[in-house]
Amino acid sequence: MYEMTLSPTTTVLPDDECWQAVQNRDRAYDGRFVTAVHTTGIYCRPSCPARTPHRRNITFCHTPEEAEAAGFRPCKRCSPNTQAYDADVTERICRFIDSHLDERLTLDELGAVGALSPQHLQRVFKRTLGISPREYIEARRMEHLKSRLKAGEKVTDALYEAGFSSSSRLYERAADQFGMTPAAYRRGGEGLEITYAVVQSSLGYVLVAFTERGICAVSLGDSPQQLADTLRADFPAATITADSVARSAQVALLLQHLEGQQPHIELPLDIRGTAFQRRVWQALQQIPSGETRSYSQIAASLGEPKATRAVARACASNHIAVIIPCHRVIRNDGAMGGYRWGLSRKQALLRRERENARQ
Numbered sequence: 001m002y003e004m005t006l007s008p009t010t011t012v013l014p015d016d017e018c019w020q021a022v023q024n025r026d027r028a029y030d031g032r033f034v035t036a037v038h039t040t041g042i043y044c045r046p047s048c049p050a051r052t053p054h055r056r057n058i059t060f061c062h063t064p065e066e067a068e069a070a071g072f073r074p075c076k077r078c079s080p081n082t083q084a085y086d087a088d089v090t091e092r093i094c095r096f097i098d099s100h101l102d103e104r105l106t107l108d109e110l111g112a113v114g115a116l117s118p119q120h121l122q123r124v125f126k127r128t129l130g131i132s133p134r135e136y137i138e139a140r141r142m143e144h145l146k147s148r149l150k151a152g153e154k155v156t157d158a159l160y161e162a163g164f165s166s167s168s169r170l171y172e173r174a175a176d177q178f179g180m181t182p183a184a185y186r187r188g189g190e191g192l193e194i195t196y197a198v199v200q201s202s203l204g205y206v207l208v209a210f211t212e213r214g215i216c217a218v219s220l221g222d223s224p225q226q227l228a229d230t231l232r233a234d235f236p237a238a239t240i241t242a243d244s245v246a247r248s249a250q251v252a253l254l255l256q257h258l259e260g261q262q263p264h265i266e267l268p269l270d271i272r273g274t275a276f277q278r279r280v281w282q283a284l285q286q287i288p289s290g291e292t293r294s295y296s297q298i299a300a301s302l303g304e305p306k307a308t309r310a311v312a313r314a315c316a317s318n319h320i321a322v323i324i325p326c327h328r329v330i331r332n333d334g335a336m337g338g339y340r341w342g343l344s345r346k347q348a349l350l351r352r353e354r355e356n357a358r359q
Contacts, residue, residue: 013029013032015060021046022035022046022052023052025046025048025049025052026046026047027046029047030046031088031091031114032089032092033046033060034061034063034064034080035058035059035061036058036059036060036072037057038057038058039053039057041073042072042073043067043068043073043075044075044077044078045075045079045080045088048075048077048078064081086128086306087128089114089128090125092113092114093110093113094136096110097110097140101137101141105133107121107122126304131276135276192211193211193212194209194216194231194241195210195241195242195243196228196240196242196243197242197247197248197251199255201255201258202259203345203349204345205221205223205224205227206218206219206220206254206258206321207219207220207224208247208250208251208254209231210246210270211270213268214268215270215320215323216319217319217320218254218319218320219231219319220341220342220345228242250267254267254322254323257323259352260352260353260355264289269323276310277314277317280302280311281314281318281324283298283301283302284298284315284318284326287329289357290354290356290357291357292328292329292350294329294331295311295312295315295329296332299311308332311329316340318340327346327350328350328353
């Protein structure tokens, strides 16, 4: 039998409840505690499919860190390590947030849901998703608000149902999140003026769309009509005008950049996204032309080494192709990974940039 020294567990669940969960292999308890088995020296999830140990041979620990500090190692079968545990806890807290968006949520309350202290909750949440609980709450409230406005609800009704405490708090965020007032968003972008141009390049057609604040979209595709239809679907009530002249200088500069003739460009952008997405997009713009970074390298550069998946999601959410160069991010194993405008275009962009960098 392995000799392990365990400090008193800090789990808020009674031992009887934990034991029942282990016997039932109840996945609902994953992330709430781990089971340290003294006879094997390993610790497991409550739902581990391995044979259930005798009750006298186990101790319930609050976290993987607690079990590992006592000398236990993670089970290879159920992978209850810190990253998996964090994902379970974060998922449970996210579900709670999503069902209580109309309430005032505090870190103490969210910590109780995950059986964590507020400080530990902050660390677990950020290393899993790359954003804080507060940023997640505000992003989800904004998503709910947008869906209600699109459904035609009044702004005053929708904002309170989405969890905003006042209209002033909503309008503080309106410019960044909507690019317009919430009332205009409710009407499908009514009052917003967007101009766009579609030009042909060696990588197919390129649509460049502008608001008064700057470039709001750059997309690549095989059909001008498809690109224009997508833009109109995003803003069905906006005034959208095809104009190949008004911003022709900027469009030409972008096209030169795409073709590899202008390695560095600076154009005004109308960027909307969460705080974490913006950090990722800024990091992408700092990758030199001709070079690549992995998702994990980007996460590490942001001081969030566990946020690899969140970085990948931010790259996939980028609406401004080429200028925000998500094509320069590859998988950790060196593979190309995905690209929303087509893998062949990503390969062509990287090949062109590398060739120009060697000249």
